[in-house]
Amino acid sequence: MANPELSQPPRPSLMRRYFRRVSGENAWFVLLLIPAVVILLGVIVIPMLWTLKMSLANTSVSVVGGRGSVGGQFVGWRNYIFLLTDPQFWVALRETLYFWIVSIGIEVTLGIGMALLLNRPFRGFWLVRAVIFIPWAIPTVVNATLWGMIFNGNNYGALNDLLLRWHWIAAPVVWLNPSPLFARIPWLSHALSAIGSNLAINAIIVGDEWKTLPLVAFLVLAGLQMIPQDFYEAARIEGASAWTQFNKITLPLIGPVLSVVLILRTMQLLRAFTILFTLEGYGLPVLSIGAYQQAFSFGNFGIGSAEAFIIGVMALVIAYFYVRKLYREEMQ
Amino acid sequence: MxxxxxxxxxxxxxxxxxxxxxxxxxxxxxxxxxxxxxxxxxxxxxxxxxxxxxxxxxxxxxxxNYALMFQNFSADSVSYRFFYAMRNSLIASTVTTILNLVVGSAAAYVLARSRIRGKNILTMAFLASNLLPTVSLIIPFYVLTVSYLGGLHLYDTNTLLIILYTSFSLGLVIWIMRGYFDSIPIELEEAARVDGASRMISLLRVIMPLAVPGLIATGLLTFLTSWDNFILPLVLGPDQSAYNLPFFIYSLNGQYLHLNNEVAAGGVLAALPPVLIILFFGKYIVSGLTAGSVKG
The missing domain is CATH 1.20.5 (Single alpha-helices involved in coiled-coils or other helix-helix interfaces)
Known part of the structure; x- marks a missing residue:
């Protein structure tokens, strides 16, 4: 479609302009980028859209001899309405949010505390660091079964054994039972139940933190060690208290590291399936286990997909805020 | 005062x-x-x-309990399942790591150096894709593998697990490696190009060596993530051709009898490779993660 007027140079066709853009310099770029984009589309975007599609139908899957067929009629938003009017769903949502928020809270406070503790040099630091890091390397399933043994409700469970031995408890406690806390103080017990706190989820958080706190602490420690010592000296000369120094120097400067930690951990916490499934089966409903149960235990692939899609959208909303914050930090 | x-x-x-x-x-x-x-x-x-x-x-x-994992090797014995679980875990984690580093750092390099429009949005999309929980994708993975892609016979294979693992830490690899490439001065590359090196040569010979700490950190992180995966083998690879160590440990928990001693022995063996990695390379993981993500 060349321009007929001779006075002007002919405008290259759309195709040619496209080829010019991808040839030479850019050809390499496109070539290098394609595999990652293919993976992103094929394994993330398309399955996510497929989840949406299945969630809008009463999908059923039948597998005969290794080959399956998918059936189901379009039902619109019915699966979502089913979920949103199901009290179980709200319990699961509450439990998921509780697990996530409490874990992040513990990690930010105790993680910074651990890092501050390790920040001052002392003899044998390398050994302590090596030892403290080990739990993070333990595979989640192994960690879950280990804490299953520790929190075992019989008197031979490790924690019960120790507490009985020291006469701190009179009878073995079933730690992994989702029973209310502080049963003797009704108002407190009710308040805690209302936000989704129970014995089992707190026990699981403890087991989960045993594995994940080390990484948080070491990332924060790395951030702490990047802060120039002159800042603290200057603050000390100005007469700033330890708290002011922490609040005005330490916290702002470890901000970027903290956001790394938050991203890594949110990623894992929304994914939290393994430790809960290994220890509780379907006994402690969080969203991920609910979706799994609907699809693979009840065969309700439509409702399962709807729940899975809700989790995905939640994760993407959180991801959006994180990523935006990261970029803002990067620009500064 | x-x-x-x-x-x-x-x-x-x-x-x-x-x-x-x-x-x-x-x-x-x-x-x-x-x-x-x-x-x-x-x-x-x-x-x-x-x-x-x-x-x-x-x-x-x-x-x-440890001897049990190696003795009396016969079909469906504990040692047989342990052997296949260990083999599958090693293959899947290693291949995933290599794939991730090649694909991820190639993409990260482009996103750091090129002027392709929308590259920031693309980086964000990769990072966001990593925040997506596995469980929200596992249902379509299962359905597509057994139905529409059933002809490819991917169900219950290590290949399928490797493809899926690769997507799970790709975003993190791209994000961290992009930070690395951004921190390497472009002048270094230009100097190499002036001396007559092509873009590929300058990337492989000049840039990649400088990014080795980032590669080690993200590689080990990918290895540990895939070593740890449980839900994918649970749904997509319940047989010996694909199940991994976490799934093996989980299946050691009998339905009626909790043989804690055997589970613990299996757990110690499954934890050994990642623990050794952490003991020797833990420092690199931490410094790689912070250096790539924090512009000093």
Whole structure:
């Protein structure tokens, strides 16, 4: 479609302009980028859209001899309405949010505390660091079964054994039972139940933190060690208290590291399936286990997909805020 | 003022040092007690694991539970399943790591250096894709694998798991490696190009060596993530051709009998490779993660 007027140079066709853009310099770029984009589309975007599609139908899957067929009629938003009017769903949502928020809270406070503790040099630091890091390397399933043994409700469970031995408890406690806390103080017990706190989820958080706190602490420690010592000296000369120094120097400067930690951990916490499934089966409903149960235990692939899609959208909303914050930090 | 602070510091020096020692001791006890209990349990007999009071010192410990993982190799024996689980885990984690590093750093390089429009949005999309929980994708993975892609016979294969693992840490690899490439001055590359190196040569010879710390960190992180995966084998690879160590440990938990001693022994063996990685390379993982993500 060349321009007929001779006075002007002919405008290259759309195709040619496209080829010019991808040839030479850019050809390499496109070539290098394609595999990652293919993976992103094929394994993330398309399955996510497929989840949406299945969630809008009463999908059923039948597998005969290794080959399956998918059936189901379009039902619109019915699966979502089913979920949103199901009290179980709200319990699961509450439990998921509780697990996530409490874990992040513990990690930010105790993680910074651990890092501050390790920040001052002392003899044998390398050994302590090596030892403290080990739990993070333990595979989640192994960690879950280990804490299953520790929190075992019989008197031979490790924690019960120790507490009985020291006469701190009179009878073995079933730690992994989702029973209310502080049963003797009704108002407190009710308040805690209302936000989704129970014995089992707190026990699981403890087991989960045993594995994940080390990484948080070491990332924060790395951030702490990047802060120039002159800042603290200057603050000390100005007469700033330890708290002011922490609040005005330490916290702002470890901000970027903290956001790394938050991203890594949110990623894992929304994914939290393994430790809960290994220890509780379907006994402690969080969203991920609910979706799994609907699809693979009840065969309700439509409702399962709807729940899975809700989790995905939640994760993407959180991801959006994180990523935006990261970029803002990067620009500064 | 200055006098006072030094005096106060001296007065407080002793107590804070003691508090620090106490806190460090507590930290070590908190870390080591569960580990000790795991190893201890792995040396017990089944009866020993359900006795009250538990013995907290290794008396009459035996390596029988470990021997179980290697002896009497026959179809569907514990050692047979352990062997395949270990083999599958090693293959899947290694291949995933290599794929991730090649694909991820190539993309990260483009996103750092090119002027392709929308590259920031693309980086964000990759990072966001990593925040997506596995469970929200597992249902379509299953359905597509058994139905529409059934002809490819991917169900219950390690290949399928590798493809899926690769997507799970790709975003993190791209994000961290892009930080690395951004921090390498473009002049270095231009100097190499002036000397006649092509873009590929300058990337492989000049840029990649400088990004090695990032590659080590993200590679190890990918390896550990894929080593740890449980839900994918649970749904997509329940047979010996694909199941991995976490799934093996999970299936050791009998339905009626919890053979804690065997589970503990399997757990110790499954934890050994990642623990060794952390002991030797833990420092690199931390420094790689922070250097790539924090612009100093």
């Amino acid at each position: 200055n006098m006072m602070t030094t005096r106060r510091a001296r007065r407080h020096a002793q107590p804070t040092a003691i508090v620090r020692v106490i806190l460090l001791t507590l930290l070590l006890v908190w870390t080591l007690t569960p580990l000790y209990f795991l190893v201890l349990t792995s040396l017990k007999s089944y009866v020993g694991t359900i006795a009250y009071p538990q013995s907290w010192v290794p008396t009459g410990g035996s390596l029988a």
